[in-house]
Amino acid sequence: MLTLCMTVVGLSMTSCLSDDDNKNKIKTLTPAEKSAMMANMAGLYNGHLFFVNDSARVDSVEVSCSVSAPDSVFTVYDFPYEILSCGVSTESVRNVLSIAGDGIFRDVLHFYVNNVDLQDYYTFWAIPNSENELQKTFTDSDEKQHSIKVKFSNQVTNTTPYGMTAIYYPIGEYSANKILVYILLGEIEVDGITTTLNRVIYFYGNK
DSSP states (O other): OHHHHHHHHHHHOOOSSSOOOSOSOEEEOOHHHHHHHHHHHOEEEEEEEEEEOTTSOEEEEEEEEEEETTTTEEEEEEEEGGGGGTTOOOHHHHHHHHTSOEEEEEEEEEEEEEETTSTTEEEEEEEESSTTOSEEEEEOTTSOEEEEEEEEOSOEEEEOTTSOEEEEOSEEEEETTEEEEEEEEEEEEETTEEEEEEEEEEEEEEO
């Protein structure tokens, strides 16, 4: 169901967090309204990162995240690098990702519309602070150093597990203490080897 929601949101911005029938009026938020919205949305969330695994099946891992009111930053505290191995055929890259552990992912939320008839429903762009915001350098048990850098994308086109062609954007929704955030993976560089990902993962959680 969440994959279907993601497809719909990527194509038409129909809400998957509310009972919106897509006929409600929307408005651009004023600075004061954005501040009030951030105060309402800020806090800690528990949920899952959803992704398509090697068997073209939607899988998930449990993670926690937060939204900070002062700077509008969305943070995933225990982002598992191993999920990035899906779709990577190079064995050495997959091996490094499998032992990399967790990282911290951050992006800035740019809120742009509010549904007038659903006062607690917001949509936003979720833009990473920099293209290499998710990166890590570590030393393995054999004292070999590894480096990982992830580049993000503003648009991904691929085929869903249901055989549908969909266009995805780095967008998100918030409603009644629930949040849905899409993260678009462009490419990954592991120990100097660059692999194109063009994959979509998304966080869904509750306060």
